[in-house]
Amino acid sequence: MNEQEKPDKTRRNLIVATSAVGAVAGLGAAVPFVASMWPSERAKAAGAPIEVDLSLIAPGEIKTFEWRGKPVWVIRRTQEMLASLKAAEGRLSDPASKASEQPKYAENEYRSQKPEIMVMEGVCTHLGCSPQMKPADAKGEMGGDWVGGFYCPCHGSKFDLAGRVFRGAPAPVNLKVPPYEFITDGTLVIGEDKEKKGA
Ligand code: FES
Numbered sequence: 001m002n003e004q005e006k007p008d009k010t011r012r013n014l015i016v017a018t019s020a021v022g023a024v025a026g027l028g029a030a031v032p033f034v035a036s037m038w039p040s041e042r043a044k045a046a047g048a049p050i051e052v053d054l055s056l057i058a059p060g061e062i063k064t065f066e067w068r069g070k071p072v073w074v075i076r077r078t079q080e081m082l083a084s085l086k087a088a089e090g091r092l093s094d095p096a097s098k099a100s101e102q103p104k105y106a107e108n109e110y111r112s113q114k115p116e117i118m119v120m121e122g123v124c125t126h127l128g129c130s131p132q133m134k135p136a137d138a139k140g141e142m143g144g145d146w147v148g149g150f151y152c153p154c155h156g157s158k159f160d161l162a163g164r165v166f167r168g169a170p171a172p173v174n175l176k177v178p179p180y181e182f183i184t185d186g187t188l189v190i191g192e193d194k195e196k197k198g199a
Pocket residue numbers: 124125126127128129152153154155156157170171
């Protein structure tokens with residue numbers, strides 16, 4: 001090797017070494033980025049839509065499902081339950097749900113797509129406790145004018161069977177209605193929203 005070759009070789013080695021470090025550093029930077037783009041299976045499952053078989057919910061019955069870490073109630077309301085909504089109206093804070101949160105298709109007197117099927121989050125809009133269902137015959141506990149609905153034991157908020165809050169309660173607005181859609185007459189999916197999909 002003559003003396004003139006030496007600097008070239010050294011430079012070439014330096015370039016190779018630098019590229020290798022760069023590649024490793026690049027890989028190191030790429031892995032967390034790619035990982036952060038793909039939620040874990042658990043996270044995906046927690047946020048995934050939930051299918052509900054409505055044949056398992058009898059008239060007058062409520063079932064609780066977990067969606068995005070929150071309880072979501074599905075109630076099959078009877079004609080008496082639907083009539084109770086009218087009876088409660090004069091005592092509600094936001095009877096037309098103007099200040100409350102629900103998808104467009106639930107902006108109606110029943111707060112639902114189909115009057116008999118009510119879907120709402122079982123999370124009090126005051127400080128987040130989960131209210132309990134109190135049927136119309138719980139008048140002894142809830143008062144003589146009780147028509148059926150929900151009671152939050154934390155600070156006493158009361159809601160009707162459409163999740164609308166009674167006046168005087170600390171909860172500021174009605175219970176939230178999550179997005180949902182019917183994929184068949186007997187099946188609904190919580191977390192899917194036809195409107196948002198542009199259908
Ligand atoms: S959290 Fe429901 S009344 Fe306070």
